[in-house]
Amino acid sequence: MHLTHLSCTACGQRHDAAVPQNVCTACGKPLYAHYDLAAAGRTLTKDSLRTRGKTLWRYREVLPVRNDADIVTLGEGFTPLLPAPRLGAKHGLKKLFIKDEAQNPTGSFKARGMSTAVSMAKQFGLKKLAAPSAGNAAGALAAYAARCGMEAHIFMPRDTPRANVIECQQMGAFVTLIDGLITDCGAEVAKRKAAAGWFDMSTLKEPYRVEGKKTLGYELAEQLNWTLPDVILYPTGGGTGLVGMWKAFDELEQLGWIGPKRPRMFSVQADGCQPIVRAFAAKEKFATEHLGAHTKASGLRVPKAIGDFIMLDLLRKSGGGALAVSDDEMIACTKEVGAAEGVFPAPEGAACYAALKQLLTAGQVRPDESIVLFNTGTGLKYLECYSA
Ligand SMILES: *Cc1c(COP(=O)(O)O)cnc(C)c1O
Ligand SMILES: [Zn+2]
Numbered sequence: 100m101h102l103t104h105l106s107c108t109a110c111g112q113r114h115d116a117a118v119p120q121n122v123c124t125a126c127g128k129p130l131y132a133h134y135d136l137a138a139a140g141r142t143l144t145k146d147s148l149r150t151r152g153k154t155l156w157r158y159r160e161v162l163p164v165r166n167d168a169d170i171v172t173l174g175e176g177f178t179p180l181l182p183a184p185r186l187g188a189k190h191g192l193k194k195l196f197i198k199d200e201a202q203n204p205t206g207s208f209k210a211r212g213m214s215t216a217v218s219m220a221k222q223f224g225l226k227k228l229a230a231p232s233a234g235n236a237a238g239a240l241a242a243y244a245a246r247c248g249m250e251a252h253i254f255m256p257r258d259t260p261r262a263n264v265i266e267c268q269q270m271g272a273f274v275t276l277i278d279g280l281i282t283d284c285g286a287e288v289a290k291r292k293a294a295a296g297w298f299d300m301s302t303l304k305e306p307y308r309v310e311g312k313k314t315l316g317y318e319l320a321e322q323l324n325w326t327l328p329d330v331i332l333y334p335t336g337g338g339t340g341l342v343g344m345w346k347a348f349d350e351l352e353q354l355g356w357i358g359p360k361r362p363r364m365f366s367v368q369a370d371g372c373q374p375i376v377r378a379f380a381a382k383e384k385f386a387t388e389h390l391g392a393h394t395k396a397s398g399l400r401v402p403k404a405i406g407d408f409i410m411l412d413l414l415r416k417s418g419g420g421a422l423a424v425s426d427d428e429m430i431a432c433t434k435e436v437g438a439a440e441g442v443f444p445a446p447e448g449a450a451c452y453a454a455l456k457q458l459l460t461a462g463q464v465r466p467d468e469s470i471v472l473f474n475t476g477t478g479l480k481y482l483e484c485y486s487a
Contacts, residue, residue, distance in 0.1 A: 106133060110125055136353045171246050179198075180196050182195070182196055186440050196471045201478075211314055212309065213311070215307045215310045217247065217249070228249055229254070230252075233259065233336060233401065235475075241253060250273065252273045252275075254284035281400065288301065303337060312343035314343075328470060329362060330363050331471050332454055334475055335410065336404070363419035365421065367447075369425070378407065379414055386403070386411065394446075424450050429450045430446065432452045444476075445476035
């Protein structure tokens with residue numbers, strides 16, 4: 100609502116927010132939205148939030164859509180920050196929380212980004228949206244496009260969980276399955292979009308999905324009474340949630356709601372696809388593509404992310420890190436989380452708990468710290484993982 104302009108995350112070039120944009124026209128890197136936060140802060144107050152709706156649109160002033168009429172919503176966001184006392188007690192942890200993103204429409208936090216991005220597409224009068232997806236982004240795009248009568252053209256790897264494919268088809272999307280990875284799906288969208296008249300909704304190649312994801316950061320702060328946790332573990336694919344939260348923390352500080360202290364951010368990846376973990380360990384600025392990527396956690400099967408340098412920078416600045424876990428550990432941890440807390444996590448969510456065990460063993464996280472695990476999606480979409 101108080102959106103002023105977009106600027107490039109790499110070269111800083113300013114871009115017009117009044118027309119559709121993808122990446123920086125000068126250097127090809129992601130664009131970020133900027134707001135007049137002084138103006139936003141005049142009506143977005145801690146007091147005003149008490150009476151607002153329990154969706155991410157409660158942070159209306161720092162979301163990009165100009166007119167309320169263009170908001171495309173299914174009730175996304177403001178998911179519970181669940182205390183996890185029984186899981187925590189196994190390790191002597193007193194302040195362990197699960198941010199349960201499975202409770203979003205379409206069963207994953209991809210709903211957040213698609214709600215804001217499809218709303219902006221509506222504002223711009225776009226009609227045909229396209230995206231590559233490892234699974235959950237596809238379901239969310241199909242849902243939000245259907246919600247406002249747009250076409251969704253979705254490209255997914257052939258071995259994407261069946262639930263993701265079926266939900267897209269049942270919500271009227273045009274689904275193409277590709278023999279390859281999400282990067283191959285992205286290449287297919289890039290090749291066909293001009294002739295087909297599609298707008299590319301790829302993560303971080305479209306500036307507003309991250310705006311929806313950043314509300315994770317606003318919610319964490321609000322739900323912890325305007326403090327931030329000591330440690331955040333986030334299962335990382337394209338990294339939109341990770342970079343979005345970091346952006347939110349900066350905005351919250353500018354709004355005067357939090358101080359300069361930040362959580363230690365840990366990126367969790369899979370043994371079979373860990374480009375960020377490798378680049379972090381090698382102290383690199385950009386990540387090299389992870390060749391032959393494989394993992395059952397389809398959301399983590401992203402061998403190369405356009406926002407790699409933003410992630411690596413924030414992981415370092417936060418004093419956190421990056422670590423990988425095996426598929427077997429994820430599946431074992433799913434049952435541990437489920438049986439202890441009544442949350443059936445996606446393998447990506449369970450991966451955060453597996454990673455937490457590693458951090459505790461290594462002494463990188465202390466038991467008295469407040470720790471947030473992100474359960475980014477529902478285990479119900481991954482039943483193939485349990486068929487044996
Ligand atoms: C997409 C996805 C992720 C990765 O999210 P990014 O923000 O792209 O890093 C993690 N978990 C699940 C369940 C996902 O669908
Ligand atoms: Zn640039």
